Amino acid sequence: MLSYAYAVLSRWLPYPLNLIGALIALLVASLAIVAVIPIIIGWVDRKYGARIQSRWGPTYVGPFGLLQNVADLIKLLGKRVITTNVDILSYTFVPIALTAAAFLMILIIPWGGPNLSIVNIPYNLLFIYVAMAVSPLLILLAGWSENNKYAIIGGFRGATQIATYELALIVTILSVTILSGSYNINDIVAGQSSVWYVVYLPLAFILFITAGYAVVERDPFDIPEATQELLAGWKVEYSGLRYGLFLLSDYVKIFMLSMLVVYLFLGGWNGPLLPAFVWFWIKTIVTMMILLTPRWVYPRVRIDQLVKFGWNWMLPLAIINLLAVGMVVFV
Amino acid sequence: MPSKVVDALKDSFKDNVTVLSDNGVEDVIVLSDKKLLKEAAKLIKKIHDIVFLITVVDRNPTFEIGYVFSNYVDKSILNLRVNIMQDDLSIDSITSVFPSADWEEREAYDMFGIKFNGHPSLKRILLPEDWPGHPLRKDFKVTDDVRNWTGLDLKF
Amino acid sequence: MNPLDNKENSAGEFSYSGLGDIVFMKAEKFIDTVLNWSRGWSLWPVTFGTSCCAIEMMTFGATKVDADRMGVLFVGDSPRQSDLILVSGTITKKMARRLLNVYEQMPSPKYVIAVGACNISGGLYHDSYNTIAGIDRIMPVDVYIPGCPPRPEQFQDAVRVLRKLIQQNEIKRYAKQSS
Numbered sequence: 001m002l003s004y005a006y007a008v009l010s011r012w013l014p015y016p017l018n019l020i021g022a023l024i025a026l027l028v029a030s031l032a033i034v035a036v037i038p039i040i041i042g043w044v045d046r047k048y049g050a051r052i053q054s055r056w057g058p059t060y061v062g063p064f065g066l067l068q069n070v071a072d073l074i075k076l077l078g079k080r081v082i083t084t085n086v087d088i089l090s091y092t093f094v095p096i097a098l099t100a101a102a103f104l105m106i107l108i109i110p111w112g113g114p115n116l117s118i119v120n121i122p123y124n125l126l127f128i129y130v131a132m133a134v135s136p137l138l139i140l141l142a143g144w145s146e147n148n149k150y151a152i153i154g155g156f157r158g159a160t161q162i163a164t165y166e167l168a169l170i171v172t173i174l175s176v177t178i179l180s181g182s183y184n185i186n187d188i189v190a191g192q193s194s195v196w197y198v199v200y201l202p203l204a205f206i207l208f209i210t211a212g213y214a215v216v217e218r219d220p221f222d223i224p225e226a227t228q229e230l231l232a233g234w235k236v237e238y239s240g241l242r243y244g245l246f247l248l249s250d251y252v253k254i255f256m257l258s259m260l261v262v263y264l265f266l267g268g269w270n271g272p273l274l275p276a277f278v279w280f281w282i283k284t285i286v287t288m289m290i291l292l293t294p295r296w297v298y299p300r301v302r303i304d305q306l307v308k309f310g311w312n313w314m315l316p317l318a319i320i321n322l323l324a325v326g327m328v329v330f331v
Numbered sequence: 332m333p334s335k336v337v338d339a340l341k342d343s344f345k346d347n348v349t350v351l352s353d354n355g356v357e358d359v360i361v362l363s364d365k366k367l368l369k370e371a372a373k374l375i376k377k378i379h380d381i382v383f384l385i386t387v388v389d390r391n392p393t394f395e396i397g398y399v400f401s402n403y404v405d406k407s408i409l410n411l412r413v414n415i416m417q418d419d420l421s422i423d424s425i426t427s428v429f430p431s432a433d434w435e436e437r438e439a440y441d442m443f444g445i446k447f448n449g450h451p452s453l454k455r456i457l458l459p460e461d462w463p464g465h466p467l468r469k470d471f472k473v474t475d476d477v478r479n480w481t482g483l484d485l486k487f
Numbered sequence: 488m489n490p491l492d493n494k495e496n497s498a499g500e501f502s503y504s505g506l507g508d509i510v511f512m513k514a515e516k517f518i519d520t521v522l523n524w525s526r527g528w529s530l531w532p533v534t535f536g537t538s539c540c541a542i543e544m545m546t547f548g549a550t551k552v553d554a555d556r557m558g559v560l561f562v563g564d565s566p567r568q569s570d571l572i573l574v575s576g577t578i579t580k581k582m583a584r585r586l587l588n589v590y591e592q593m594p595s596p597k598y599v600i601a602v603g604a605c606n607i608s609g610g611l612y613h614d615s616y617n618t619i620a621g622i623d624r625i626m627p628v629d630v631y632i633p634g635c636p637p638r639p640e641q642f643q644d645a646v647r648v649l650r651k652l653i654q655q656n657e658i659k660r661y662a663k664q665s666s
Contacts, residue, residue: 050555059556061528068558074525075570080595082567150565231565239567239594458617459581466616477616481583481625 003120030118033106034099038251041288042069045251048289049296076244086237090145094138095238095245101131101138102252109259112269112280114186123183125264128256129170132215136162139224139234146237154233157303158217158224164310165214171318172208175201175325176264189268198265203321205265209291211314212260214306216253219295223303258288336378336409340371359410365422368413372425375400379409382425385435387443389469392417394443398425398432421446424453442467519656526570526596527650528558533569535589537576540603540636544575547642557646566592571649575602575636577612578619590626598658600645601628604635611635629658 005025009018043058043066050057058065083091108124108131110117121127136159143155177183179200180191191197198205214221225233232238235246262268262283271279301309337358340348347367351359362371379400386397393414400409415422424447426433436447437456444465447453454460459482464471536544548554548561555561562568566589578586590599601622604610609620619625629652630645652658 046555046560050553053550055550055553056556057553058558061558065556068528071525071528071558072560074521075529075596078522078526078596079570082592082594227562232562232568235568236565237567243568457581459584462580471616473614473616478614478620479624481580481619483583483587483625 026118030103030106034103034248034252037106037255038248039069039073041251041255042072042247044289045292045295048292052293052296072247073244076247077241079240081240081242083237085147087145087147090141091237092242094142094145095242097138098135098249099245101134102249102256104131105256106252109256110185110263112277112284114189114269114276116277124185125173125177125188126183128260129173132169132253132256133166135215136166142238143234146234148237150230150232150236151234154224154226154230154236157230158234160307161217161221161223161303161310162215164307165211165314168207168310168314168318169211169215171315171322172204172211173264175204175318175322178322178325178329185263185268189263189270192267193270196265196267196270201265201321201325203317204325205261207314207318207321208264209261211318212257213291213294214310216250216257218254218291220298220300221306222295222300223306226300254291255288258291259284261287261291336375339374339377343374344371359412361412361414363414365413365415369423369425369428371411372398372428375409375411376428378402379407381431382429382435383431385432385439387439387445387467389443389467391469394420394445396422396439396445400429415445420444421448423448424450426450441465444468523654523656527653529560530558530571530598530646530649531560531562531569532571532573533566533589533593534561535572535574535576535586537578537582538605540575540605543636543639544573544602544642546639552639552643554642554646557643557650559646566590567594569593570596571598571600573600573602573642574606574622577605577610578622579617580619583619583622583625586622587625598630598649598653599626599628600630600632600642600649602632602642602645603637604633607631607633 005022006018009021009025012018013021046068047057047065058068061067061071105128107118108121108127110124117124139158139162140155143151143153143158146152176188176197179197180188182188182191188197217224223233224230225235230236235243238246262280266283266287268283269276269280271283274282337350337360340360341350344362344367347363349361349363351361362368380402382398382400384397384399386399388395388397393416396413396415398411398413400411401407413422420443422445424432424436426436426447427449433451434456436450437453439445440447440450440453441455441457442465455462458466461482463480464477466473466477534541534544536542546552548559559571566572570593572590572593574586590597599622601607605612605618606622609615609618612618613620622628630649632641632645634641
């Protein structure tokens with residue numbers, strides 16, 4: 001998308017201006033995506049969860065309550081920030097860095113077509129994984145900087161949980177990359193033009209979704225911010241816009257997870273009759289609705305159960321899966 | 332029906348102990364000297380496990396403290412009563428013998444201002460710690476000062 | 488930072504000296520309107536339930552009277568992320584300090600709803616030595632809900648009234664506090 005904007009602007013503008021213009025267009029596009037996607041997904045999440053609990057969910061703000069999350073975000077913008085006894089540098093740094101990581105994922109991931117990403121790079125799957133993997137350190141830093149017992153407990157829990165499950169996640173991703181022979185999402189999708197990888201790798205599919213849940217901290221794995229035990233866990237001292245940034249990056253992460261599931265296992269934009277773009281969005285939305293469901297249906301697990309399950313089952317299964325794929329591909 | 336404890340108490344404290352039979356079912360033992368309370372508690376501890384209630388009645392000018400002991404085996408109940416005078420509101424704490432007396436004694440201190448000597452942390456349990464007065468005494472009047480007292484340094 | 492701040496500071500000297508001021512005031516009014524709109528529609532409560540009114544407060548968030556419809560999201564998070572405190576139940580003199588502690592930890596555009604007779608006037612315990620006879624003696628209250636305990640629908644109505652007050656810019660005490 002950057003090169004396209006650059007090419008279009010080069011017709012009218014001389015050298016430095018067209019690059020600057022292309023970068024501005026890029027910035028506007030990604031900002032729009034960053035702002036709009038969490039709002040829409042947040043609305044879907046609240047409304048869908050409400051319907052599962054036989055409530056109505058947001059109703060009065062805008063048509064069907066669509067502006068509910070807009071109101072929430074504007075309100076968070078206008079709130080005072082109370083900081084007592086915090087380490088102000090790391091306290092301010094963490095929300096910015098987490099949002100930047102989510103922003104990076106948005107820049108790199110393809111948006112429903114070959115080469116339809118904002119920035120095209122060859123190893124985009126690896127980059128997305130790295131952007132996800134940066135979070136345990138930041139969560140620990142947030143928990144430490146807030147100088148609060150709930151925050152530090154939540155920070156340690158979050159770091160433990162995500163470090164545990166990211167290992168399983170990368171091993172699962174490795175099995176997909178061995179099968180397709182590339183770290184590029186375009187190639188992985190091209191490899192699924194006849195058969196989806198979920199047929200070859202059903203175990204990896206399940207492992208990926210489970211580990212992904214733990215990494216994005218959705219219920220039933222939202223142990224770091226367990227409301228009943230830790231108030232808000234490592235977010236407990238954050239207020240105002242900084243808390244809003246956490247909400248934004250949470251929704252971006254769950255959306256990225258559903259897109260990755262579609263890209264890696266469900267054939268990406270491949271499909272008969274309909275155009276590729278439409279196929280991709282149908283698959284993504286269906287996957288996302290399925291991924292949003294467990295939060296409203298299942299209770300939370302305990303941290304020791306989760307970590308034990310991660311080391312005893314997830315990682316060995318992922319490694320066995322990787323070995324099996326390697327044997328089949330190379331032998 | 333006098334039980335083993337009552338007999339033992341009578342044996343060791345002789346005429347300092349009187350037994351009142353109020354309703355014929357449960358005896359009330361009145362201990363005349365408050366200094367003997369701790370010894371009596373040690374004796375009672377051999378049979379009874381817990382003190383589950385401490386009551387105080389303000390019968391001006393005396394304060395009547397009632398201890399209700401019980402045990403886990405046959406659920407029998409022993410009532411012990413001690414009278415103390417208003418001008419010397421202090422009595423030995425039995426927390427070292429019966430740990431369950433801790434909060435009960437704190438409550439008695441909170442409401443009546445009775446000092447329990449030897450209590451590990453004798454502070455108020457229900458009311459704020461800087462509250463003036465002891466509200467369940469007969470000479471305590473609920474005035475406007477009491478009603479409006481918040482103890483807060485209000486800023487608005 | 489807060490547009491309400493500027494309003495408070497410039498309240499004494501109303502002068503239309505130039506175009507810049509007028510543009511500035513228009514922009515300020517616009518920002519006020521947008522902020523108040525969003526504040527009214529997004530009241531996240533911290534639930535301070537001490538007795539029976541809290542049971543009705545739970546019903547307020549549950550299925551039948553759905554608080555989420557009006558943007559009252561029971562996030563259950565810390566006071567740092569809340570805008571509204573629902574004080575429901577008798578406040579004893581010992582609890583008053585904890586209540587004020589929670590209230591002071593909430594960031595600034597914050598609103599108070601006093602629920603039930605005990606919070607409005609002391610209720611059954613108005614003559615007691617141990618209760619605060621109405622929490623408006625210790626903190627500013629925006630909306631009162633009468634009843635002992637009130638019905639969940641009354642909570643809904645209170646939130647509606649509070650939203651109207653906010654959106655008509657009737658609640659102005661935070662301009663002083665945040666300076």
